[in-house]
Amino acid sequence: MRDTLVLNASFEPLSTVTLNRAVVLVLQDKAVVEQAHPELRMRGAAVDIPAPRVIRLCQYVRVPFRRRAPWSRRGVLIRDRHRCAYCGRRATTVDHVVPRSQGGQDTWLNTVASCAQDNHRKANRTPEQAAMPLLRQPFEPTPADAMLLALGQDDIDALPEWLAQPAA
Numbered sequence: 001m002r003d004t005l006v007l008n009a010s011f012e013p014l015s016t017v018t019l020n021r022a023v024v025l026v027l028q029d030k031a032v033v034e035q036a037h038p039e040l041r042m043r044g045a046a047v048d049i050p051a052p053r054v055i056r057l058c059q060y061v062r063v064p065f066r067r068r069a070p071w072s073r074r075g076v077l078i079r080d081r082h083r084c085a086y087c088g089r090r091a092t093t094v095d096h097v098v099p100r101s102q103g104g105q106d107t108w109l110n111t112v113a114s115c116a117q118d119n120h121r122k123a124n125r126t127p128e129q130a131a132m133p134l135l136r137q138p139f140e141p142t143p144a145d146a147m148l149l150a151l152g153q154d155d156i157d158a159l160p161e162w163l164a165q166p167a168a
């Protein structure tokens with residue numbers, strides 16, 4: 001799945017959307033193509049345009065900016081791009097690195113995206129105890145990620161529906 005970067009009218013990166021959604025935004029005149037894939041074209045009944053890699057919104061969208069994103073399960077999945085921290089496959093659950101039963105908390109540094117299978121297998125153990133090393137360390141979201149998280153969170157109602165849907 002190729003994602004397209006969405007820039008605000010002011011050229012700040014806002015989010016990513018699927019290629020199909022990006023094409024729809026362009027066809028609806030809500031966005032213009034800033035950069036396209038050199039080889040790839042989107043062809044349909046009435047469509048033949050270069051596949052957009054970067055699009056820019058025609059209208060400026062105000063995005064609430066938080067320097068520190070509040071922790072959420074959804075946010076962890078977005079931060080980790082829905083990739084399991086233990087096997088790299090698609091993740092649908094959030095695992096506590098140090099389990100809550102051992103004092104682990106709901107924080108960015110103690111939670112990772114995990115597939116259901118690995119989450120179940122790890123159970124109430126640390127990665128060391130379960131012999132399941134992390135493929136990457138959890139981290140605080142960057143300001144750019146915080147913006148992306150803001151798009152998917154409390155302020156979702158303030159945004160146009162087509163922008164509020166994060167890329168799959």
Ligand SMILES: [Zn+2]
Nearest residue numbers: 084087115118
């Ligand atoms: Zn996994």
